[in-house]
Amino acid sequence: MSHFIFVNSKEDVPGGEILPAEFSIKAHPSTDIWSKPPDTQSFTAPILYQPVPLQSFKRVRVAFNAQWKHKYDQGGLVIVLHKKDGSHKWVKAGIELTHGKPHLSAVAKDNWADWSLLPVPSGGGAATLEMVREADDSLWIYLVEGVQKSPIREVTWIFQENVQECWVGVYAARPATEGGELKVNFGHLIIDLK
Numbered sequence: 001m002s003h004f005i006f007v008n009s010k011e012d013v014p015g016g017e018i019l020p021a022e023f024s025i026k027a028h029p030s031t032d033i034w035s036k037p038p039d040t041q042s043f044t045a046p047i048l049y050q051p052v053p054l055q056s057f058k059r060v061r062v063a064f065n066a067q068w069k070h071k072y073d074q075g076g077l078v079i080v081l082h083k084k085d086g087s088h089k090w091v092k093a094g095i096e097l098t099h100g101k102p103h104l105s106a107v108a109k110d111n112w113a114d115w116s117l118l119p120v121p122s123g124g125g126a127a128t129l130e131m132v133r134e135a136d137d138s139l140w141i142y143l144v145e146g147v148q149k150s151p152i153r154e155v156t157w158i159f160q161e162n163v164q165e166c167w168v169g170v171y172a173a174r175p176a177t178e179g180g181e182l183k184v185n186f187g188h189l190i191i192d193l194k
Contacts, residue, residue, distance in 0.1 A: 004169065009046035021188055023048075025075065026181045027172035033078065033092055034175070035113040042175075043088055047078055049169030050191055054081065054159065057133055059192040060168050061144065065126035066184040068097040070176035074105060075184030077129055079139075079158065080167040091155050092171065093129050093141045095120060104129075106141050106153040116153060121145065133159060 004013050008031065014023035025046050032042040060077055068074075076094015083089065089109055096105035096117070102125045103117040120127060121143070128144040129152075137159045142149040168191050172184035 004048055004050050007047045007049065007167075008044055009048075011046070013048065019189065022185065024183050024185050025170065025172040026183050027075070027174045028181055029174050029177050029179060031173045032072070032175040033090065033171060033173060034107075035109050037112050045171045045173035047080070047167065047169055047171045049078070049080070049167035051165050052168050052191065052193060054161065054163055054166045056193040057159075057166065057168060058194045059130060059132045060190065061128065061130040062170055062189045063126070063128040063187040064094065064170070064184055065124075066095070066172070066182060068095065068102045068125050068182075070174060070179045070182075071097060072175040073097040073173075073182050074175075075172040075182070075186075076105070076127075076170065077131055078167070078169060078171045079131065081158070081161050081163045082165070082167075083163065089158075089161065091131070091139060091141075091158060093131060093152065094171075095125065095127055104143060104152060108153075108155045108158075110157060118152060 031045045033045045034042045074096040078092040081089040091108045093106045130142045139155040141153040174182040
């Protein structure tokens with residue numbers, strides 16, 4: 001399996017050759033992964049990813065937490081597809097601070113991004129999320145609590161895209177212009193391929 005790569009970050013990949021069980025990503029202010037009509041396109045958040053064949057993707061899971069302080073502070077899992085014209089399609093799922101508290105967030109960007117939110121069940125700033133390619137070729141996003149998996153969202157189109165390779169990994173973002181760096185802590189990242 002290929003090594004991890006950072007994009008939108010000048011930091012070294014944690015652990016170098018072998019990613020440690022626990023690591024952090026720091027996001028500077030004014031970073032985001034977002035797309036909204038009529039002309040907002042942002043792809044500036046630090047992403048730590050592994051390039052994998054899209055058709056080989058099976059599952060990605062990670063536990064994560066942070067001190068979410070500023071509006072839209074966020075971090076979690078991301079899958080990025082690169083189109084031949086240089087544009088991106090992507091799916092991200094994590095925690096995002098909005099309406100004054102952390103929420104589970106799922107966003108899928110085809111032509112433009114959409115966004116769905118759920119309260120973090122614990123009310124806190126930590127979660128374990130999983131993205132799974134199911135038998136019908138849909139991507140399902142799950143909240144994992146112990147042995148229980150609760151469905152958050154289905155994305156139906158991702159495995160129908162005409163791309164060979166995708167990025168699978170984790171990200172952190174601080175869209176606010178103030179507040180210094182946001183540090184998102186990750187643990188036990190698993191990427192399974194078929």
